[in-house]
Amino acid sequence: MASESVHGMWSSRLMFILAATGSAVGLGNIWRFPYMAGENGGGAFVLVYLGCIAIVGIPIMMAEILCGREGRQSPVNTMKALAARSGQSPAWESLGWLGAIAGFIILSFYGVIAGWAMAYIASVGAGDFVNTTAAEASAHFSNFTADAGLVVLWQTLFMVLTIFIVARGVDEGLEKAVKYMMPLLFLMLVVLLGYAMASGHFMEGLSFLFSFNIEKITADAVLMAMGQAFFTLSLGMGAIIAYGAYMPRDANILGTATIIAMLDTGVALMSGMVIFPLVFANGLEASAGPGLMFITLPIAFGQMEGGQIFGTLFFILVTFAALTSSISLVEPAVAWIVEKVKITRAQSAWLVGGLAWFVGLGSAFSFNIGSDITLFGDKTFFDTVDFLANNIMLPLGGMMACIFVGWLIDRRIPRDQLELSEGVFNVWQFLIRYVSPVAVFIIFVMSVFPELLKF
Numbered sequence: 001m002a003s004e005s006v007h008g009m010w011s012s013r014l015m016f017i018l019a020a021t022g023s024a025v026g027l028g029n030i031w032r033f034p035y036m037a038g039e040n041g042g043g044a045f046v047l048v049y050l051g052c053i054a055i056v057g058i059p060i061m062m063a064e065i066l067c068g069r070e071g072r073q074s075p076v077n078t079m080k081a082l083a084a085r086s087g088q089s090p091a092w093e094s095l096g097w098l099g100a101i102a103g104f105i106i107l108s109f110y111g112v113i114a115g116w117a118m119a120y121i122a123s124v125g126a127g128d129f130v131n132t133t134a135a136e137a138s139a140h141f142s143n144f145t146a147d148a149g150l151v152v153l154w155q156t157l158f159m160v161l162t163i164f165i166v167a168r169g170v171d172e173g174l175e176k177a178v179k180y181m182m183p184l185l186f187l188m189l190v191v192l193l194g195y196a197m198a199s200g201h202f203m204e205g206l207s208f209l210f211s212f213n214i215e216k217i218t219a220d221a222v223l224m225a226m227g228q229a230f231f232t233l234s235l236g237m238g239a240i241i242a243y244g245a246y247m248p249r250d251a252n253i254l255g256t257a258t259i260i261a262m263l264d265t266g267v268a269l270m271s272g273m274v275i276f277p278l279v280f281a282n283g284l285e286a287s288a289g290p291g292l293m294f295i296t297l298p299i300a301f302g303q304m305e306g307g308q309i310f311g312t313l314f315f316i317l318v319t320f321a322a323l324t325s326s327i328s329l330v331e332p333a334v335a336w337i338v339e340k341v342k343i344t345r346a347q348s349a350w351l352v353g354g355l356a357w358f359v360g361l362g363s364a365f366s367f368n369i370g371s372d373i374t375l376f377g378d379k380t381f382f383d384t385v386d387f388l389a390n391n392i393m394l395p396l397g398g399m400m401a402c403i404f405v406g407w408l409i410d411r412r413i414p415r416d417q418l419e420l421s422e423g424v425f426n427v428w429q430f431l432i433r434y435v436s437p438v439a440v441f442i443i444f445v446m447s448v449f450p451e452l453l454k455f
């Protein structure tokens, strides 16, 4: 098969690591992980989450990278080619499709939340939260999300930035973006960590994140931890297949996947170590749910010395993290269209990004003019697409990837791509054949039929 992709290549293994880590590190790490840990009692949740990353996350990430690097095309065409070479049904192409659609759907609402984070750069920077009270901060958030025009404005800005980067291509767009944004992101995180340490409540935050309390591990917490492990590593939708297609041949897949998973987990834990000490220093609640980042944290910054500057920095960090993720959500579909209909990459990026923006309006309006419109049961549009993508499409994609790579693919491909010793290869194969698909199947069934949890 081709040794290079027509879309371009990462110039080194490091650039692949930065790009894949950029995809992995996003709203999932900074917004979702801390509030989930907060709601599920801290340490116990963190431990289960770490287990899921190691046992399910890394093996599936390896499977996605190896498919991508073998196929060197968009996930749809990669799956098509690999299925043909392995003597399997051409219907496996649908794994690529499912992924491209899931990515598109995630992107639609991801752009809305990322837009909120961008808006907060402006409002925290302008000092809107200086000495704010809890009631004011929560009113600020509800007034902001209730303003359809404003929300759409920020969503549009974020989507335009995303499209801009993807339109410029793998080398000039994606690689340049991650090359500058990722090191800056780490730097900002370290600065904020120092700020959290100075808050005087650092140890309290640490013990919340790491003190382990076995009674807190409920079936629900295990499910959430597993779902989060999937989402945070960008698995199940082909983003990593797409990025793997641009990966140099000489980079080792096990080592690379492990580094990416460790960096991603490191950022999630560090975000928790920034957020919780600030929350405790101001006597606030750790279990605030999704509002943790947009309500609780601004209150904390508003009450602290230097909070205006460090709070602004925090939301810049979130925006960078979201941007290096959103580009990986568009890439599979953009690459596929370029292969298929011979329009330019820029046209393809504007087309896919524009459509995702349009669909995203449904999510933007779920918090204001469209809050009464409900689909499935009592779910708003936002809740519906979130559920559809995260609870149905990603696990389904992950399970299909396990079955295809674990059982059906021409066995020479994983051996040849992974270049592992016999023993290590067998461990990986055992995980991808039995452990990961069963684990993912369980989360899938449980999240679609939550009644089953109440035995």
Ligand code: TRP
Pocket (backbone or CB within 6 Å): 023, 024, 025, 026, 027, 028, 029, 103, 106, 230, 231, 232, 233, 234, 235, 236, 237, 239, 325, 326, 328, 329, 394
């Ligand atoms: N991993 C990103 C985050 O944690 C989100 C993301 C980017 C993603 N690409 C993805 C999630 C692909 C699932 C699939 O915010």
